[in-house]
Amino acid sequence: MNTAGNDHILQLEGISKFFGTVISLQDVTLRLRRGEVHCLLGDNGAGKSTLIKTLAGVHRPNRGRYLVEGTEVQFSSPRDALDHGIATVYQDLALVPLMSVARNFFAGREPVRKLFGLIPVMDLHHAARVAEEKLAEMGIAVRSPHQPVGTMSGGERQCLAIARAIHFGAKVLILDEPTAALGVKQSCNVLKLIHTARARGISVIFITHNVHHAYPIGDSFTLLNRGRSMGTFSKDQISKEQLLDMMAGGAEIQSLVAELEGRAA
Numbered sequence: 001m002n003t004a005g006n007d008h009i010l011q012l013e014g015i016s017k018f019f020g021t022v023i024s025l026q027d028v029t030l031r032l033r034r035g036e037v038h039c040l041l042g043d044n045g046a047g048k049s050t051l052i053k054t055l056a057g058v059h060r061p062n063r064g065r066y067l068v069e070g071t072e073v074q075f076s077s078p079r080d081a082l083d084h085g086i087a088t089v090y091q092d093l094a095l096v097p098l099m100s101v102a103r104n105f106f107a108g109r110e111p112v113r114k115l116f117g118l119i120p121v122m123d124l125h126h127a128a129r130v131a132e133e134k135l136a137e138m139g140i141a142v143r144s145p146h147q148p149v150g151t152m153s154g155g156e157r158q159c160l161a162i163a164r165a166i167h168f169g170a171k172v173l174i175l176d177e178p179t180a181a182l183g184v185k186q187s188c189n190v191l192k193l194i195h196t197a198r199a200r201g202i203s204v205i206f207i208t209h210n211v212h213h214a215y216p217i218g219d220s221f222t223l224l225n226r227g228r229s230m231g232t233f234s235k236d237q238i239s240k241e242q243l244l245d246m247m248a249g250g251a252e253i254q255s256l257v258a259e260l261e262g263r264a265a
Contacts, residue, residue: 002151003103005036007033008031008032008033008034008067008070009032009033009068009171009172009203010030010031010032010055010067010068010069010086010172010203010205011017011029011030011031011065011066011067011068012028012029012030012031012051012054012055012061012064012065012066013021013029013064013065013066013067014027014028014029014063014064014065015027015028015029015030015054015061015064015065015066016028016061016062016063016064017050017054017059017062017065018062019063021197022193023060023227024047024227025047025050025051025092025227025228026227026228027052027063027064027228027229028047028051028064028224028227028228028229029229029232030051030205030222030229030232031232032172032203032205033203033219033220034201034203035198035201035202035203036198036203036204036219036220037194037195037198037203037204037206037217037218037219038203038204038205038206038218038219038220038221038222039205039206039207039208039214039215039216039220039221039222040205040206040207040208040222040224041208041209041211041217041221041222041223041224041243041247042209042223042224042225043209043225043247044209045226045248046209046224046225046227047224047226047227047228048176048209049176049223050227051061051207051224052088052090052174052176052207054066055081055086055088055174055205056078056081056086056088056174057075057076057077057079057080057081057082057086058077058078060074060075060076060265061210068084068086069089072128072175072247074143080152084171084173085169085170085171085172086164086170086171086174087166087167087168087170087172087173087174088174088176089162089173089174089175089178090176091176091177091178091180091181093157093158093161094107094161095149095157095160095161096149097148097149098148098149098150099148099149100128100145100146100147100148100149101131101132101135101142101144101145101146101147101152102124102127102128102131102145102146102148103124103127104160104164105127105130105131105134105160105163105164105167106122106127106131106146107137109168110122110127111123111127112122112129114127121242127145128145128227129145130147131145132145134163134167135148135159135160135163138159138162138163138166138193138196139192139193139196140156140159140160140163140193142156152183153186154182154186155183155185155186155189155190156186158178158179158186158190158193159189159190159193160265162175162178162190162193162194162197163193166197166200166202169189170202170212171202171203172202172203172204172205173203173204173205174204174205174207175194175204175205175206175207176207177207177208177209178190178194178206178208179188179191179208179210179213180208180209180210187192187213191196191213191216191217192238194206194217195217196217208219209247211240211243211244211247212240214243215235215240215243219234219235220232220233220234220235221234221235221238221243223243223246223247225247230246231246
């Protein structure tokens with residue numbers, strides 16, 4: 001099926017995923033517009049990880065339809081998703097700490113030159129130059145493209161992984177809890193990078209449980225709870241406080257705070 005004039009670059013329509021008798025996702029619909037940041041919110045166990053892996057081609061849904069640019073797809077591997085311009089940056093980042101920034105930037109896509117005109121070897125000079133240039137374009141300054149990734153901060157590593165995906169042609173960028181283990185300043189840098197990606201026309205799915213990070217950068221929000229969607233809202237339809245209330249535990253936490261404040265009074 002191809003839908004002409006479809007403004008959505010990616011769509012999940014009524015997706016369900018089962019593992020034996022366990023229902024991980026139940027009739028979830030998610031639609032990502034071109035050039036928007038769509039925040040997927042939910043507490044631990046909400047189904048975010050299963051949804052990410054379904055989007056990334058790791059899992060095939062048991063029910064429902066997956067469309068990319070209006071055409072239904074059935075990915076058999078993450079490589080299929082990448083070939084369609086869908087890149088996923090997981091929490092573990094898939095970076096090698098002992099390897100350099102340049103080597104990590106080009107991991108799996110190494111530029112090659114011929115040594116003595118015969119032996120193919122990685123062109124480290126070209127890799128270093130391009131990695132440094134592309135990171136600088138995204139507002140990331142590294143001390144040296146030859147420094148080990150293990151010497152970088154958590155925020156810098158997140159930015160490297162995101163910049164790498166963008167450089168290699170991602171149309172859709174799926175970010176798995178990119179600010180989860182970061183401090184305030186590093187989280188701000190990652191959010192700025194998401195803004196930069198959106199400004200370049202890249203669509204972003206930002207998976208997080210932190211409403212305070214999602215709300216400032218998000219254009220739309222889908223909430224998951226125990227594998228089901230609680231709805232999708234644009235920013236003008238919902239406030240940050242309403243998002244907190246709708247998330248698993250949000251109302252309970254506010255009730256507990258009110259109760260404790262009442263006791264203190």
